[in-house]
Amino acid sequence: MVWAVSQQLARGKRTRIWGGAFLCWLCLMLATPKIPHSPKHHLFVDMRNFLGVPNTLNVITNFPFLVVGVLCFVLCLQGNFFNISLRGEVWGWALFYAGTAGVAFGSAYYHLKPDDDRVIWDTLPMMIAYSSLYSSFVAERVGERIGLSCLFALLLVAFLSTGYERKYNDLRLCMAFQLIPSIAIPGMTCLFQPKYTHSRYWLFAAGAHILAKFEGVADRKIYRANRYFISGHSLEHLCLAMVPVLFSVMLMYRRMKFQRLGDYKERL
Template structure:
């Protein structure tokens, strides 16, 4: 019993260190990076096919709609995904709802990019990231920690959008998307997984990181491939691959062990 108590204390300390470390990373990034104004709506590929402005930037959102709707339906079905806790069900359902909403919001934004429409592009993806990170924490750190963070992260999502509109600065939104890319790989290594196929977390994180790099190299990629497809459009497709990897993980994973916190209250 003494060993078990010490083990639980050690895990709790690691969780607190990771949370505090994430917050400190966010503060450091906010201080060292320059202001990113909203007026950055200049994308490399402005081609118009069949009367659709910025066609490829619009239609590359379609995979998000397919995966988001499919995942949302499977979450509601309850028997297709290997999800064992209510906190995970809420988190994953909200994640897929956010992904499906992002498909519409991003397509709407790219039809005519401006300061007003960018909210519909950014808010759904921030909600999806919040619920995804919450689901990850439910699995790795416990249901109470994950659900508490979900509320905090959703509040931060809306705060980030408000900050961007009031101060004309996207840094809070951008760092909010960056932190999970840094924290999830670290927590994947330090905290034991509840399920099998946990490597999919790392693969999905890598795919998303590549997508962000492609978005930053929008013009360079577009020029390099002789104006076939831009970095931003490729970023959409690579982000969709990340969500697909997570969906495959949910379909094929199985429980490795039950945590003590998960067994409380069960007969």
């Protein structure tokens, strides 16, 4: 009887999650105009060339992504350094750190010569990382099976969104996808009880993500404010690299609060 009730509640939560995601997508496509590629999207204020590397600071500020991504990917698979209790969470966190490492290569490649053809290698690794991060959050707060279904579904949506951008020259889906961590995660934090301690790091990371986006928008103003030392876009890279660092600290120090009945049943 208890198992049947828990399964019914899990299905209800799953329906609400996918129903909310579909409504957000529908509102986005109906309420916003098409956002095509523009040459202005590839114009960054800091175009300095050091040691023969074009757009040097925008390229080398991606290096922290590589360090954090590779190191934490290995630690995640090792199994005894991070406090991860569910197999579904391991998949999600491992892909998150793999996507973070991919951002280093993709973003650096794009910033060497920013154009419409290279931007896909900048956005796709980020979307993979965001998909994995959100599915890890769902697995922790809602249930392992729902988290895994979110992982595979969001990865599919990430590739479809990238293909849509390339075919129809419309950035709306990719831009919306990058807002998932800073909107959906804080919202769901209020709806679902955390299974682990140190859950406030989810909000810290969402705040760092929002700050990074503001730095990217204020690229030129920040560059002028610090007397042309570093641009807002380069600071955006460094601030975004703090997001996986914050999550790594959370994974190291968090402890289990309680075992969800749904997770126990899914293991049986």
